[in-house]
Amino acid sequence: MNNIVRLISASKSDFETMSPMDLKTSIFKSEGRVICGQHLLFDGKGLVRGITNTEVMFAWGADMVLLNTMDLDNMENNPGLQGLTFQELKKRCNRPIGVYLGCPKEGSQDGGKKALYRREGMVCTREHVQKCVDMGVDFVVLGGNPGSGTSIQDIIECTKWVKETYKDQLFVWAGKWEDGITEPVLGDPRRSEEDTKKIIQELIDAGADCIDLTCPGSRPGVSTETIRDLVTFVHTYKPGTLAMCFLNSSLEGADPDTVRLIAIEMKKTGADIHAIGDGGFAGCTCPENIYQLSVSIKGKPYTYFRMASVNK
DSSP: OTTSOOGGGOOHHHHTTOOHHHHHHHHHTTOSOEEEEEEETTSOSOSBTTBOHHHHHHHTTOSEEEEESOOSSOTTSOGGGTTOOHHHHHHHHOSOEEEEEEOOOTTOOOTTOOOSSOGGGGBOOHHHHHHHHHHTOSEEEEEOOTTSOOOHHHHHHHHHHHHHHHGGGSOEEEEOSSOTTTSOOTTOTTSOHHHHHHHHHHHHHTTOSEEEEEOTTTSTTOOHHHHHHHHHHHHHHSTTOEEEEEEOTTGGGSOHHHHHHHHHHHHHHTOSEEEEOOOSBTTBOOHHHHHHHHHHHHHHHHHHHHHHOTTO
């Protein structure tokens, strides 16, 4: 553990030798200052011609990026990659990049809305998880996009078989921070504290390396005190388990001043990773909001380091 560089100080040469569990340790050693951006691949080529949103987010201070709606059946059906393979994108970015896998139960409905993307292409199946391993994905996030009909029990079941199959070969994040129509997310006051902690316990027992929670202020009624209590439970139930706090529910598309205020509350929760969603324009939030979250969580020096150290 001592020779693993903390993520906020890591650069290209460090990432090249990190195993999935090394990355987990690197995040832990960063003491709650890691920023994760999210890139919605189906929603156009991106903000800037010739540059992917993933690259833009890293350039504005993100330490990690999560790819959402990746069609693993047809890699050409991912406009946000701009024709790149996953490996080519990683080579450009020299940073940890993960993939979001949805866990809806087979036959579940998508809320009746017109399909915006091929949900089948991003579902957590054995074929798709193996493809993620083969591609060299740095982490996978198990959840359910809004309107996908994914329940927390679906996510627990997927977490269990994924970790039983791949163990430390995969760095697995799991939880429920969106799709709140199907059932309340973790931290929602409509779900009892006892029930929420029981779910977190089941996720950790299933093997989750990181528990995903919504952030204070991004969903109705979710308080800083509630999320801080859940993060503390994550950290103490099984020491070494990480907690992620997610700013999404379209509020990631607000102004930087709003992001700054929420970021301070996110920091108070004690979460290890602070993520910002993809709601915005052309598949990601505006770069200024990535920058503001980064500065508010880890200050300008570490933000500038991340912005400038792509080839170091």
